[in-house]
Amino acid sequence: MVLRSVPATAWKIMATIMSWLHMLRNLALRATAFQSSTLGGAVARKAVDGNRNSIWDGGSCSRTDRDRNPWWRVDLGKAYKVTRVIITNRGDCYAERINGAQIRIGNSLENNGNNNELAEAVVSIPLGETKTFNFKPINGRYVNIVIPGRNEFLTLCEVESWRTQASRHLSQGMQRNSGGGNRAQRAR
Numbered sequence: 001m002v003l004r005s006v007p008a009t010a011w012k013i014m015a016t017i018m019s020w021l022h023m024l025r026n027l028a029l030r031a032t033a034f035q036s037s038t039l040g041g042a043v044a045r046k047a048v049d050g051n052r053n054s055i056w057d058g059g060s061c062s063r064t065d066r067d068r069n070p071w072w073r074v075d076l077g078k079a080y081k082v083t084r085v086i087i088t089n090r091g092d093c094y095a096e097r098i099n100g101a102q103i104r105i106g107n108s109l110e111n112n113g114n115n116n117e118l119a120e121a122v123v124s125i126p127l128g129e130t131k132t133f134n135f136k137p138i139n140g141r142y143v144n145i146v147i148p149g150r151n152e153f154l155t156l157c158e159v160e161s162w163r164t165q166a167s168r169h170l171s172q173g174m175q176r177n178s179g180g181g182n183r184a185q186r187a188r
């Protein structure tokens with residue numbers, strides 16, 4: 001009787017874990033990416049290759065030419081409720097080029113997607129650092145990074161995109177647990 005009940009229980013646990021893993025997936029990973037122009041072979045997909053290497057010679061950063069309002073866009077394939085974008089800035093020089101960039105998310109390709117809802121503004125990201133931007137869920141298929149209002153090179157060494165509040169709560173829970181305890185449990 002016990003043996004008969006094990007497979008159903010195991011399947012249920014596996015399905016739950018698979019559901020969590022799906023929510024924890026980086027939606028942008030190896031998705032189709034575009035940018036306003038490409039300089040030096042630094043194509044848009046290098047920002048979604050799963051490699052945060054921020055050193056230019058590592059060959060894992062995208063870069064536009066010095067465009068007016070340069071932009072980069074990833075197509076997630078379908079609309080998700082995106083709640084988090086993680087950006088890795090260039091690490092060997094020119095950290096300030098990212099200053100003033102905007103993260104825009106939505107389903108429109110009007111103005112190359114740069115008119116979609118503003119999720120967050122990037123004030124700055126230190127040299128070679130990876131910065132996480134959390135925001136309220138925004139429904140969208142396209143995630144854009146755009147630098148409005150000036151002529152600039154847009155360099156992105158990695159852009160990651162995540163969905164749902166659940167993934168955030170789960171990952172925060174995992175971080176808390178790995179750090180030695182659950183705050184809620186301690187408060188009780």
Ligand SMILES: [Ca+2]
Nearest residue numbers: 046051060157
């Ligand atoms: Ca990369």
